[in-house]
Amino acid sequence: xxxxxxxxxxxxxxxxxxxxxxxxxxxxSFSVPWPDDAYRSELTGNRLASYLVARANGAVVGYAGIxxxxxxxxxxxxxxxxxxxxxxxxxxxxxxxLDLAIGRxxxxxxxEVRLSNLPARRLYEKYGFRPVGVRPRYYSDNGxxxxxxxxxxxxxxxxxxxxxxxxAALATAPAPIGxxxxxxxxxxxxxxx
Ligand SMILES: CC(C)(COP(=O)(O)OP(=O)(O)OC[C@H]1O[C@@H](n2cnc3c(N)ncnc32)[C@H](O)[C@@H]1OP(=O)(O)O)[C@@H](O)C(=O)NCCC(=O)NCCS
Numbered sequence: 001x002x003x004x005x006x007x008x009x010x011x012x013x014x015x016x017x018x019x020x021x022x023x024x025x026x027x028x029s030f031s032v033p034w035p036d037d038a039y040r041s042e043l044t045g046n047r048l049a050s051y052l053v054a055r056a057n058g059a060v061v062g063y064a065g066i067x068x069x070x071x072x073x074x075x076x077x078x079x080x081x082x083x084x085x086x087x088x089x090x091x092x093x094x095x096x097x098l099d100l101a102i103g104r105x106x107x108x109x110x111x112e113v114r115l116s117n118l119p120a121r122r123l124y125e126k127y128g129f130r131p132v133g134v135r136p137r138y139y140s141d142n143g144x145x146x147x148x149x150x151x152x153x154x155x156x157x158x159x160x161x162x163x164x165x166x167x168a169a170l171a172t173a174p175a176p177i178g179x180x181x182x183x184x185x186x187x188x189x190x191x192x193x
Contacts, residue, residue, distance in 0.1 A: 003150070006175050007056050011096040014051035014063060016043060021060035022053065030081035032141050044074075049076070050100055054093050056084065065092045066101055073101030073154075074119070075111035078120070083179035090123050091112065091170055098127065098163065102154050109154065112146035114139060124149050128162050 019039050023103035026033040042049045042065065048174065051065035075097065080089045101109050112135060113120050127148045138146035138165035152159045 008058075009176060009177060010055045011052050011093060011094060012055065012141075014039070014043060014053045014065070015041065018053050018060050018063070020044075022063050023061065025060070025079050025081045026077075028082055032139075034077070050104075051077075052093060052096055052100065054080070056090050056178070057070075062089045062093050064097050066097060066106075068101075068104050068106065071105065071107040073097075073104065073106035073109040075109060078111075081179075084176065085119075086171060087176035088173055089176060091126070091166065094123065094127050095167060095170065098151075098154065101181065106154055110148065110152050110191040112138060112148055115145050115147050121147065121149070127166065128152055128159055136168075 022039050023033070025038060026039075039051070042051060046067070048067045048069070049065060050068070051063060053060045054062040060081075061084040064078040065076045066143065067076055068074075078090070078093070078097075080093070098109060109129070110132075113124065113131070115134075128151045130152075131147050132150045133148040134145040135148060138141040
């Protein structure tokens with residue numbers, strides 16, 4: 001059997017040339033995707049926003065973003081291409097996003113997630129996010145509640161230790177193997193997590 005060369009995974013700032021791929025992933029990840037010009041406006045007109053993409057051998061396979069709201073990093077969107085899920089790309093993106101937030105001196109990171117979105121909730125819980133409240137009927141398509149999740153203080157010893165442990169685990173985890181037929185979770189609401 002011929003061994004495939006290992007994939008190179010990089011997380012980098014999103015650029016305008018990534019937008020077609022980002023919107024393609026957006027449409028297959030969310031049943032109420034952001035409109036076609038939304039990410040362009042975010043990149044060109046929102047100085048509070050920062051967006052990252054994960055690339056596998058150069059191709060965009062996931063993306064995520066934050067808005068810095070004073071000293072809070074609000075995760076606005078987060079998605080991995082379905083065929084690339086369950087290969088730790090979500091974790092890799094989340095670590096990069098939290099590092100970005102720490103670099104911007106965010107006190108904590110926060111987000112909204114559908115109560116029914118267990119894959120995302122499990123991912124966020126793994127990185128220290130805990131439920132702190134509910135926004136009733138937050139999602140317009142089906143009136144589902146949003147769970148508000150927040151990290152402990154990002155500069156605190158508990159969060160730093162958790163991130164160090166998770167980084168070490170990621171460094172020794174099996175490398176992504178590439179697109180698969182698995183991982184077909186479709187969020188049923190707005191991309192704004
Ligand atoms: C949520 C999402 C980004 C996860 O991406 P991913 O690359 O598959 O995640 P990873 O492979 O890095 O998984 C990391 C952890 O997330 C959790 N997780 C991911 N997918 C899961 C699933 N289908 N079921 C349960 N837990 C899951 C687990 O805790 C997992 O850790 P483990 O493997 O040790 O159990 C992806 O499912 C996605 O894009 N979903 C659609 C869009 C969406 O819902 N975005 C979030 C909006 S708030």
